Amino acid sequence: MGTSLLDPTSQPEQQHKAFAVRLDTLSDKTIGLLDINKAKGVFFLDRLEEILREQYGVKEVLRRTKLTPGRPAAEAIQHELQEKCDAVIEALSD
Amino acid sequence: MPESSALHSQRINIQEDDPYEILFTSGLTDGLPVVPPTEERVTRMLASVDRDPQQVLGTVGPNYGPATVEKVAINAVMAGCQPSYFPVVVAAVEALCEDQFAAHAINVTTFSATPLTIINGPVRHAIGVNCGHNALGHGFRANATIGRSLRLIILNIGGAKPQQICKATLGHPAQFTFCVGEAEEQSPWEPLHVEKGFQPEQSTVTLFGGHSPFQMNDHASRTAEQLALSLGWTMASVWNHKNFPVFSDTALIVGPEHAKTFAQDGWSKNDLRQFLFEKIRRPLRELRPGVNGGEGAGISMLAGINVQTPSATDDTLYAKFPAPESILIFVAGGTAGRFSAVVPGLVRGSSGSTITTKEIRQ
Numbered sequence: 001m002g003t004s005l006l007d008p009t010s011q012p013e014q015q016h017k018a019f020a021v022r023l024d025t026l027s028d029k030t031i032g033l034l035d036i037n038k039a040k041g042v043f044f045l046d047r048l049e050e051i052l053r054e055q056y057g058v059k060e061v062l063r064r065t066k067l068t069p070g071r072p073a074a075e076a077i078q079h080e081l082q083e084k085c086d087a088v089i090e091a092l093s094d
Numbered sequence: 095m096p097e098s099s100a101l102h103s104q105r106i107n108i109q110e111d112d113p114y115e116i117l118f119t120s121g122l123t124d125g126l127p128v129v130p131p132t133e134e135r136v137t138r139m140l141a142s143v144d145r146d147p148q149q150v151l152g153t154v155g156p157n158y159g160p161a162t163v164e165k166v167a168i169n170a171v172m173a174g175c176q177p178s179y180f181p182v183v184v185a186a187v188e189a190l191c192e193d194q195f196a197a198h199a200i201n202v203t204t205f206s207a208t209p210l211t212i213i214n215g216p217v218r219h220a221i222g223v224n225c226g227h228n229a230l231g232h233g234f235r236a237n238a239t240i241g242r243s244l245r246l247i248i249l250n251i252g253g254a255k256p257q258q259i260c261k262a263t264l265g266h267p268a269q270f271t272f273c274v275g276e277a278e279e280q281s282p283w284e285p286l287h288v289e290k291g292f293q294p295e296q297s298t299v300t301l302f303g304g305h306s307p308f309q310m311n312d313h314a315s316r317t318a319e320q321l322a323l324s325l326g327w328t329m330a331s332v333w334n335h336k337n338f339p340v341f342s343d344t345a346l347i348v349g350p351e352h353a354k355t356f357a358q359d360g361w362s363k364n365d366l367r368q369f370l371f372e373k374i375r376r377p378l379r380e381l382r383p384g385v386n387g388g389e390g391a392g393i394s395m396l397a398g399i400n401v402q403t404p405s406a407t408d409d410t411l412y413a414k415f416p417a418p419e420s421i422l423i424f425v426a427g428g429t430a431g432r433f434s435a436v437v438p439g440l441v442r443g444s445s446g447s448t449i450t451t452k453e454i455r456q
Contacts, residue, residue, distance in 0.1 A: 002107055004106070004107050004108070004133065005108065006103040006104075006168045007105070008131060008168040008169050008250040008251075009122070009165075009251065009253075010161070010165060010251045068446070069199065070196045070440075070441070070447070071193075071196060071198055
């Protein structure tokens with residue numbers, strides 16, 4: 001005789017979300033850079049922006065910063081990045 | 095799922111395999127065996143509270159999974175709780191889900207934070223919460239399983255799987271369980287929950303987002319001032335000996351013998367806090383990056399505090415503790431032994447975690 005147990009998880013894995021379509025090229029794209037607001041993250045992102053512009057020819061780099069690293073980005077920022085960017089890089093440093 | 099069941103969770107149906115092993119391999123445990131959450135056990139747990147099983151107590155970061163009373167009960171069963179502990183677990187989850195507590199940060203950070211659960215009020219005696227010898231240690235089911243429930247909830251509802259989303263650099267043993275009762279009867283001061291505005295006859299849980307405890311020895315100090323300096327300078331090394339001010343709140347767990355020493359000299363909790371704030375200070379010359387270590391002024395900017403202000407000189411003194419109220423004080427432990435303990439906190443304030451207290455409703 002078997003046993004039946006109750007799933008302790010909030011079952012988020014059931015809400016499968018497809019990955020966004022990968023970009024073939026960064027050229028002429030708008031790339032979002034989300035700084036999670038840890039110390040010195042800005043140095044890393046400055047360099048990343050430089051590389052994106054100089055080596056990959058992106059059209060625009062949209063920089064936004066979370067209010068605090070420990071909480072999700074404000075919904076307004078999430079929506080803006082989603083609407084305006086072809087891809088977003090979330091980055092931190094410490 | 096039987097149609098008659100009030101429980102909504104999916105079933106994990108196991109035929110011939112060992113349920114203990116299935117729970118391990120499914121990634122649902124903390125690495126120790128858990129009690130298999132059968133419908134019968136979960137139903138018994140739920141019967142101890144007057145709550146709709148589908149009531150959402152809040153969401154648990156980092157995945158922001160909804161903590162329904164039912165899901166909380168399943169995890170409490172797995173942790174080994176008796177049903178009589180469940181109201182405490184429910185209140186602790188309500189605290190965990192408060193935005194100000196910042197469970198998202200606590201559950202993922204490299205800092206290796208974890209909730210320290212402090213229980214106050216009559217419930218301690220009603221369910222056998224240990225407040226005395228071994229208060230932070232092993233051997234007491236209520237402490238062990240209430241603290242463990244929170245960790246399993248963080249794992250299974252919050253989704254903070256170690257090495258995946260939970261990136262604690264080192265972790266520590268208190269991440270298995272970290273729950274203590276205040277030794278109110280041994281304390282010369284008002285208990286923590288009364289300090290927070292509750293009545294003595296109410297029961298509460300207080301969550302502090304902290305690291306592991308460090309025990310401080312002082313068998314020699316016989317005055318409040320001696321002892322405060324002794325403990326304070328030992329506490330001065332939390333985070334880093336150069337982090338003046340430290341970026342966090344700090345919990346000071348005063349052992350009963352030490353508490354007596356403070357009481358003999360008539361010191362209140364606020365006297366102790368104020369003394370530590372005013373006396374545990376170092377001059378800027380000792381805090382500059384490069385002096386006894388690379389940490390120092392630069393990283394203090396993380397907390398919005400630049401110790402290299404234009405007006406500062408080498409002699410300018412900086413306090414270890416950002417404010418008197420940043421020091422959480424309560425009494426716990428056995429009546430023999432002159433020890434106290436310090437628990438460093440995660441970053442405090444709006445960018446970090448705020449100490450959160452909730453009433454336990456029976």
